[in-house]
Amino acid sequence: MTRFDHDVIVVGSGFGGSVSALRLAEKGYRVHVFEAGRRFEDDDFAKTSWDARRYIWAPALKCFGVQRIHKLPDVMILAGAGVGGGSLNYANTLYKPGPAFFGDTQWAGITDWDAELSPHYETAKRMLGVVEENPCEGPVEQLMRDVANDLGVGASFRKTPVGVFFGESGKTVDDPYFGGEGPARTGCTECGNCMVGCRVGAKNTLMKNYIAFAEKLGVVFEPLRTVVDLEQLPDGGYRVTTERSGAWVKKDRRTATAAQVVLAAGTWGTQTLLHRVKAAGRLPRMSDTLGVLTRTNSEELGGAATVKAPDNVDLSKGVAITTSFHVDETTHVENVRYGAGSNAMGLLTTLLVNGDNSAAGKAKEFLGLFLRQPLNASRTAWGPRWSERTVIALVMQTLDNSITVSGRRRFGKVRLTSSQGHGEPNPKWIPQGHKSIRAMAARLSEVTGAKTMAGGTWGEVFGIPLTAHFLGGVVIGDSAERGVIDAYHRLWGHPDLHVVDGSAISANLGANPSLTITAQAERAMACWPGAGERDERPTQDEPYRRLDVAAARVPGVDLGLPAVRSA
Incomplete structure (x- = not known):
């Protein structure tokens, strides 16, 4: 792989991209991440949503904020932008979905997904600092409790699990999550501006966990670079073409090569790139099911x-x-x-x-x-x-x-x-x-x-x-006739090209998807071989075979990466 600029290029830095970057770097790969949005430190976020340049994503107008708004004939979409992707402006809510999601007919016949993903959900919860029931209480919380009772479903009422450091309000302390190895954190002030961008430092964005540790291992997150083309090279590997985000004239067009590519640009970004590449005939073996089963979380x-x-x-x-x-x-x-x-x-x-x-x-x-x-x-x-x-x-x-x-x-x-x-x-x-x-x-x-x-x-x-949860369209299937990617998130027909983000969510969850995207990414990366090691994953010509892989380490908590073993 030394003939390439990088071993792996990751496109996007949200819940799929940041997990991929950290876990592949831990396994010895040279990883480079391209992100269309800008980088935000806590003080960089908008104070209110009226600050359009820091809040709204409209790069052609020089607005490089965290909030994307897209429109299709059938749905209007809210999404995230920036280094950290949707974690910058999502609502911190980290539910594991119920049995209907894991049992959906699109993918249920491949494996017992609940059982296979369960250890990776636990890793994701620890990495994202999930508080199983948030402590917030006020008139809105009582209103929701009363409405549930009014509708006769009071037993289903609960406080949400959230990725927030509550601690002492407004007080900054050394990293409380990873044995002191992570960034310092400040206790939540309950200001309510989680979705505009947490200026306090309490929200467990990906900058506070996966990205922070990936950068310690040498991963470069390159902001304000939009991937506009992807081409498979004749002797293997890929050429990725990027431009300066929002540029009208001086686009600063560049190329980089890698042995493997992980697409994690969010459902809108990943689908846009794959549809563009398909129209250009760049990936001739790509499944014709691209775009099918795009979900809105029925929202x-x-x-x-x-x-x-x-x-x-x-x-x-x-x-x-x-x-x-x-x-x-x-x-x-x-x-x-x-x-x-x-x-x-x-x-x-x-x-x-x-x-x-x-x-x-x-x-x-x-x-x-x-x-x-x-x-x-x-x-x-x-x-x-x-x-x-x-x-x-x-x-x-x-x-x-x-x-x-x-x-x-x-x-x-x-x-x-x-x-x-x-x-x-x-x-x-x-x-x-x-x-x-x-x-x-x-x-x-x-x-x-x-x-x-x-x-x-x-x-x-x-x-x-x-909808705030635009998902699917690059779904998991047991063949190229039923899905765009296989059970290991490899593009059918192009196994060195991977999709690890919301577009790989294969059914409506009925719950916020961020924890599931993270868990699926953790599992996909756990199945990769270490750099230079034998790949235990079955080829795409072989039947699916579950790999006996343990969850990856949590920095400062668990020690060592598990070996990949064939079940």
Whole structure:
């Protein structure tokens, strides 16, 4: 592999990319990571979401923030950007999904995924510093508890597991997680701005664990480099082409070579690159199922807001997501918040309308609601202190629905588009979600003593739901006819090219996906051989064979890497 610039190039530095970088460096590989976004230290994050240059990702406009917003015909997408990927702006929430995810027919026939992934979930929890039940308690948490009881599902209410260092509020201490080997940490102040970027230093972003340790081993994370092309070399290995992110003219186009490549640019980034490469004929053996089974976590965002909250009401205190309950066996509801002053995302919200209506019917209902109470309706979404008087509802389901994403050439570039896919139609609204949102609005009125209104998003008015969990499309299958990657995350037909991020999530989870992406990455990397060692993984021409691999080490806690043994 010395004839290449690097042994392994990793594209992206989120939950899949950072795990891959650390674990492969521990196994002796020379690893280089390209990241489209910028690097953030704690003080670099925006103070509120109105600071567009530090919060919004719009590189052509020189906005290099943490929040990506993308649109397809069937869904609007929120995603992350920067060194650390989605960990910079996610809501810290780290659930392991239930049996429906592991038993989905897309991949359940390959192995017992729950059993095989369980030790890697435990490693991921230790690396990400999961607190199984967060300690936050206030009016929003009580509201959610009451709503669960109102809906007859009080037994399903629980506090969320989160990756946050609580400690003593605002106090900085030496690393409390890795025997002093990691970065210093500061106790959470419950400011609520987890999704804008934690300026306190309490959030367990990937910068505080996987990336910190990978850099100690010599891994270089190169920010503001967007991968625009990928080419397999005639004698093996790959050439990766990058450009300066957001450049209009001086793109600073460069190439680098590696024996193997790990794609971990998030579902949007990985699918964009693979569709572009496929259109150029670069990877002729790639599966035709690329883009099939793209998931939205069957998701809906809405919420309840006061029209004008009393001065003593502040719903923004706490971490981003603190509680959840199940409306039924397939539908999971969480509360979400932004910190005081971070009101920009309110621009995406509006009045909740009946999803059963046609497009014309929803427009008519919306207009009627607005005309009856124009001032109140405007204040619900756009008034001052939106984050302090709003409880956002995140609704997720385990139902088997999907969209199909494809690449369409426009103006010389391949751009993503979508259509309804396998299974039930991807929901444009969720009845159980609307029921929960209206119940939240009723309870919020009691909590605040103010008039409240149920809210949805502008996209939903026009039949385009909003998701923060864009997943799949490069799914695991037992053959190239059923998936894009094999059970070891190798691209079918191109086994030196790997996909290890949210696009490899093969079913709707009904829960936040970050812990699962991390666990899948931990397992995939545990199965790699050490540099120069024999590869025990079966070839793609052989039947699947489970490898008896132990979980990788947790720095400062466990010692030594396990050997890879064939089961």
